[in-house]
Amino acid sequence: MIVEEMMKTNVLTxxxxxxxxxAISLLRENKIRHLPITDTTGEVVGVISDRDxxxxxxxxxxxxxxxxxxxxxxxxxxxxxxxxxxxLDFVEDVATIFYDxxxxxxxxxxxxxxxxxxxxxxxxxxxxxxxxAHQPGSHIEVxxxxxxxxxxxxxxxFHDHHANVLSVLVYPDVAxxxxxxxxxxVKTMNPLGIIEDIRKEGFDVLWPNMPGITK
Amino acid sequence: MAKHARNNQIKKEAVYIYSEDQLGYKFSDSHxxxxxxxxxxxxxxxxxNALSDDDIITPRMATDQELLLAHDERYIDMVKKASQGxxxxxxxxxxxIGTEDTPIFPNMHDASARLVGGTLTAVDYVMENKAYHALxxxxxxxxxxxxxxxxxxxxxDSSVAIKYIQEKYNARVLYIDTDAHHGDGxxxxxxxxxxxxxxxxxETGRYLFPGTGxxxxxxxxxxxxxxxxxxxxAFTEDDSFLELYRTAFREIAEHFKPxxxxxxxxxxxxxxxxxxxxxxTMKIYHEIPKLAHQLAHEFCDGRWIGVGGGGxxxxxxxxxxxxxxWMEMKGLPLPExxxxxxxxxxxxxxxxxxxxxxxxxxxxxxxxxxxxxxITEKNQKVLEKALYSIRSQQD
Numbered sequence: 249m250i251v252e253e254m255m256k257t258n259v260l261t262x263x264x265x266x267x268x269x270x271a272i273s274l275l276r277e278n279k280i281r282h283l284p285i286t287d288t289t290g291e292v293v294g295v296i297s298d299r300d301x302x303x304x305x306x307x308x309x310x311x312x313x314x315x316x317x318x319x320x321x322x323x324x325x326x327x328x329x330x331x332x333x334x335x336l337d338f339v340e341d342v343a344t345i346f347y348d349x350x351x352x353x354x355x356x357x358x359x360x361x362x363x364x365x366x367x368x369x370x371x372x373x374x375x376x377x378x379x380x381a382h383q384p385g386s387h388i389e390v391x392x393x394x395x396x397x398x399x400x401x402x403x404x405x406f407h408d409h410h411a412n413v414l415s416v417l418v419y420p421d422v423a424x425x426x427x428x429x430x431x432x433x434v435k436t437m438n439p440l441g442i443i444e445d446i447r448k449e450g451f452d453v454l455w456p457n458m459p460g461i462t463k
Numbered sequence: 464m465a466k467h468a469r470n471n472q473i474k475k476e477a478v479y480i481y482s483e484d485q486l487g488y489k490f491s492d493s494h495x496x497x498x499x500x501x502x503x504x505x506x507x508x509x510x511x512n513a514l515s516d517d518d519i520i521t522p523r524m525a526t527d528q529e530l531l532l533a534h535d536e537r538y539i540d541m542v543k544k545a546s547q548g549x550x551x552x553x554x555x556x557x558x559x560i561g562t563e564d565t566p567i568f569p570n571m572h573d574a575s576a577r578l579v580g581g582t583l584t585a586v587d588y589v590m591e592n593k594a595y596h597a598l599x600x601x602x603x604x605x606x607x608x609x610x611x612x613x614x615x616x617x618x619x620d621s622s623v624a625i626k627y628i629q630e631k632y633n634a635r636v637l638y639i640d641t642d643a644h645h646g647d648g649x650x651x652x653x654x655x656x657x658x659x660x661x662x663x664x665x666e667t668g669r670y671l672f673p674g675t676g677x678x679x680x681x682x683x684x685x686x687x688x689x690x691x692x693x694x695x696x697a698f699t700e701d702d703s704f705l706e707l708y709r710t711a712f713r714e715i716a717e718h719f720k721p722x723x724x725x726x727x728x729x730x731x732x733x734x735x736x737x738x739x740x741x742x743x744t745m746k747i748y749h750e751i752p753k754l755a756h757q758l759a760h761e762f763c764d765g766r767w768i769g770v771g772g773g774g775x776x777x778x779x780x781x782x783x784x785x786x787x788x789w790m791e792m793k794g795l796p797l798p799e800x801x802x803x804x805x806x807x808x809x810x811x812x813x814x815x816x817x818x819x820x821x822x823x824x825x826x827x828x829x830x831x832x833x834x835x836x837x838i839t840e841k842n843q844k845v846l847e848k849a850l851y852s853i854r855s856q857q858d
Contacts, residue, residue, distance in 0.1 A: 384606070384613050384647060384673030410563050436564050437606070437614035437644070437672040438495050440737060 251342060252335035254374055255356050255364030261286045264293060264323030268304060271296050271322060282353035282367060285326050290361040294326030297352060301325075332357045333366065339374065342366055380415030380433035388439055390430045391421060391452040402430060405445045411436050429454070475594040477792040479514060480581045481505060482521045485601035487574040490566045495738065495775045496615040501600055503782040503810060504789075510803040513790050520588065522581030522599065525623060529583060530576060532626035533619055533652055535610040539572075542617060546572040559612035575617035578602050582620035583627055585768045589723065590632045595765035596756070596792045600785055603727045603772030605646040606673065614644065614672055621725060621770060622652040625659055628723065634766075637721035638662065639712055641751050642729025642772040643739040645676030645692070649727075655686040660719040664708055666732070666741050667694040678848045691715055693849050696838045697740035701747050703839045704732065707846045708747075709754055716758045718853040723763050726755045729772025730784035734828055738775050742832065744824040748784035752791035767792070778814040783822060798822050 261284050262270055271283060275298055285294035304325045305317050333342060333354040342354055346368055356364035376382060392398045399416075406413050412435040421427035434442065443453050486498045508514035530539055541558045544550045545567045552561030561567045568574075578601045585597035599620070606612075607619030625636045638653075639662045640646035646663040653659035668674035682690040693707050716724075728751065730736075732743040752769070759767035769788060774781040783802070790797055799822055811818050819825070832838065 381668070381674055384675065386672040387668070387670045387674060412562070433674070435562070438564060438738060439672075440495075 249339045249374070250335070251333055251337045251339060251356055251366060252364070254339060254370060255335065255366050256370065257364045259284060259355075259362060259365045261362065262296070262322060263287065264321065264326065266322050267318060268301060268320050268322065268325065269318040272301060272318070275301070280367075282365070284330075284353075284355040284362055284365065285322055286362055292330065292332055292355045292357055292362050294323070294328050295330040295353065295355065296322055296326050300327065330355065334358060335363060339371070343371055346371065378415060379417065379431075383414050383433075383435070384437075385414045385433040385435045386437065386439040388432045388434060388443065388446075389454040390432070390446055391427050391454060392430055394426055394428045398428070399430065401449060402446060402451060405442055405449065406432070406434065408445065409436075409442050411439075411442060472593065474592060475518075475588075476794050477518070477596040477598065477789070478520045478585070478588050478594045479508075479518045479789060480520050480522045480585050480597060480599040481601070484574075484577055485522065485581065487570060488578055488601070489574070490568055490615070494566070494615075496773075497775075497777050498601065500771075500774060500777040500781040500785070503777065504600060504785040506809070507782045507786045507802070507806050508789055510806040511786065511790070511798065513786070513793065513795055518793070520584060520597075522577060522584045522601065524573065525576045525579035525583055525618070525620075529623055529627060530579065530618060532630070533609060533622035534607075538610045542575065542612075543572045546570050558610070559608070560617065562612075564615055565612040565617060571617065575604075578604060579618050579620040579623050582624040582768070582770055585770075586624050586628055589766050589768050590628065590634070596759065596767040596769070598769040598789055598792055600728075600769075600771035600788075602770035603642070603729060605640060605642060605649050605727055605729075605772060606644070607648045609652065613648065615773075616648065619648045619652065621646075621649045621727060624768070625649070625653065625725065629658065632722075634722035635720070636660070636723055636725060637716060637719055638725045638727070639755065640664070640727040640729070640772070641708065641732065641747075642727055643732040643736065643741050644671060644729065644773055645673055645694070646727060647673050647675050650676075650680070650690055650692075653686065654682055654690060655684040657685045657689055659686075660689045660691070660715065660721065662691040662693075662711060662715055664693040664695060664704070664711070666697055666699070666739050670697065671739060678845055681852065688852050689719070691849050693842075693845055695741070695842045695845065698742050698832050698834070698838055699842060700742045700832065700835065700838075701744055703842045704741070704743055704747055705750055707842055708751065710846055711849060712754055712758065714850055714853060716762050718856075721763055723766040723768065724755060724759045725768045725770065726752075727770050727772045728752070728785065728788055730774035730781045731772075731776075733776065733780045733784070734824075735776040735780050736774070738773070742829060744826075744828050745780075745783055745787075745819075745822065746824075748787050749797055749823075752788045753797075756791050776816075778810070778816055779819050783819070787822070 281298045414433040417431040419429040555561040581599040582602040585599045588594045588597045602620035604616035606614030607616040732741040
């Protein structure tokens, strides 16, 4: 998946000449945590996060509230020249950037103009969609040897049962490097026949797996 | 037992909605959803002298107009066409029918509309003061969605019935669902409706269908705070199940103040059930209807409608569980000890497993669960989270 398929295109922005007070109200009203800062031509010149605001404002526990702080201009506290992305970037790369750079949003820029934004929350929702957890289905985990062609052997069982697979994930088996764990979400309330046939193929079905318990 | 109603007719304690036509909701001989459960339950009750001809009311069919209260016209049309063999499974798959879970069968529309009609018959008996309680074991198809079938359910009788209650009787409905699967269809139908409260206690979606029913699903918009979910861990046993059920049901009823209670009584949280991983025994099926009965009298002048639901060990679990439900509803003392020998003799031959000859299960029924304390603790956390909003309003 590429960024333009998931980015939000209706982006709220402020200019460097707005104040901390402006930023606080915009973030609160819209329940968001990041604002790209653009100049008059729409070019991204900075980013403000709720963390930047917190760093710049005095503690709410202090008696002496210095209201002057709220009139400080955003250009003085924003992160200048922020990392930005492109609509054709891969979503996986965005995840890596968030992780490596420890940032929470990526303004998306094309031809010098802000065209969208991707946040950690958006990315997390994409992950939920990937696991298929937003649609009715049963969850089946299969422990398989880590060798080519294994996914075909297992998925053939789903094909034979005319079962609609909502998602497939492949995890390493932490207990044994020679294995992988395949995780399927299948659109059926009765996975018993499928589980039986996967077991007949010689694979280990973990359903449900709780250490110390087998039904 | 019978009491006088306003219209001077004898008000019955309870009615049992049933006809053999309900057995027509049948996907195939090998499908786990098997309405033979109804025959087995009815026969067991007859043998107990707990069910007479006077108790039994023949269900009506739901009209198209009634189905439209909770379903899309296009979907109903597609079910009708499929019933007559006019469309292929490929054309119907996006409507959830013609799938492995919900295959097409002859007269599918009529059979499905009849199960809905049974629940509507139950509603009319209770809301028109002809009976305090009514039971339609053929209903409880809680996975049916507005525009598609899911999880063995074509039309959602509870969703239609609740809409029907709102329209015809303008009452606040508390729907409590003790099926081992999340009552997703009913929840989503009323997710934004502040006048319908849905409560579902079910095995977590970690492995089990449909995967939803997280404690954080609380409703939306004006309906925020009127959906409650209690997802309990696989291997949950009687005591923990009942602790959550009793606490949540009572606190939610006190908070919501319903005019009528609809309970969905899927009987698949039992250790024997092949589709789920909960470790309930017959004890929970003694206790579940008792509290529903009690709260219906405390809060709703007795108005209580019961429906069936899941239950895939149709020999050892469902007939006993549902017989207990009816006997509680009818106000009969709940039986202990042995099942009637005549019933055991009649059905043992046909049953693929040895029948359990007593009302309670043998003790112990299974090997002890190694992580019982942790599971109990986890479930208690779920209970606290589920009830957090109503408890914090009281403080």
